[in-house]
Amino acid sequence: MVGSLVATAFWAMVPAYVPNNAAVLAGGGRPIDGGREWRGARLLGDGKTWRGTAVGTAVGVLVALGLNAVVDPASAAVGVDFPTFKLPAAVALAFGAMAGDIGASFLKRRSGRERGASFPGLDQLDFVVGALLAVFLVAPGWATAVFTLPVLAVVAVMTPVLHVVTNVAAYALGLKNEPW
Numbered sequence: 001m002v003g004s005l006v007a008t009a010f011w012a013m014v015p016a017y018v019p020n021n022a023a024v025l026a027g028g029g030r031p032i033d034g035g036r037e038w039r040g041a042r043l044l045g046d047g048k049t050w051r052g053t054a055v056g057t058a059v060g061v062l063v064a065l066g067l068n069a070v071v072d073p074a075s076a077a078v079g080v081d082f083p084t085f086k087l088p089a090a091v092a093l094a095f096g097a098m099a100g101d102i103g104a105s106f107l108k109r110r111s112g113r114e115r116g117a118s119f120p121g122l123d124q125l126d127f128v129v130g131a132l133l134a135v136f137l138v139a140p141g142w143a144t145a146v147f148t149l150p151v152l153a154v155v156a157v158m159t160p161v162l163h164v165v166t167n168v169a170a171y172a173l174g175l176k177n178e179p180w
Contacts, residue, residue, distance in 0.1 A: 004080045009154035011074075011082045012146050015064040015090055016097040016131035017162070022059035023052035023098065024175070032102065044105045053098045060094025061087075083146045092138035093131045100130020128159050 029051030033043035064085035067074075075082045085093075104126035132152075135143045147155070171179035 005150050005154045006158065007078055007080045008082065008146075009151045009158055011067065011080075012151065013093075013128070013131070013155055013159070014067060015060040015085060015093040016127060017159075018063050019056035019060035019094045019097045020101050020127055021056075021166075021170075023049075023056035026052050026055035028052075044102060048102050048105050053102070056098050057091070057094045060097065061090045064090030064093065083142075086139055086142050089135050089139040089142045089146075092134040096131035096134025097127040098130070099134065100127040103130060125156070125159060128155060 027049070029049040031044065031046050032048045032050055032053065033045070036043050067082075068084045071082050071084050132143070132147065132155075135147075167176060168179045170176040
């Protein structure tokens with residue numbers, strides 16, 4: 001039971017887990033805030049770009065479509081009936097993850113934190129909140145069927161652990177300037 005919940009939660013969230021990493025690799029480009037400030041601080045900062053948002057969203061959608069292509073053999077191999085991603089759900093998960101991270105950058109700037117500064121809790125769950133809000137708004141039937149309360153509970157526990165592990169690994173590999 002727990003294993004199938006973890007597998008389902010991970011599968012359902014992969015299109016939301018991947019976009020921010022893809023955005024970092026795409027990096028650069030014009031900042032979304034265009035350099036504008038509010039109350040003496042940048043709205044978002046140079047780390048949130050149009051290119052990163054577009055690439056991150058596109059990669060998240062492509063990952064969902066790729067998972068759709070292997071859902072039957074993956075389900076058989078693991079013994080779990082994984083969901084397929086309807087296109088609106090895939091777009092909502094990927095773009096919502098990006099939007100959640102952008103919203104977190106706005107909150108970080110308002111709290112006086114610089115780009116890359118740690119904000120425990122927010123750093124680990126911002127993209128999850130954005131992805132889930134978006135998918136429940138855009139594809140409520142799909143989201144309700146996939147993200148049951150037990151699956152949501154696993155996502156809430158699993159995501160911070162995965163976030164810390166992947167960020168420390170990226171830092172160790174020299175892909176990130178800080179381990180958070």
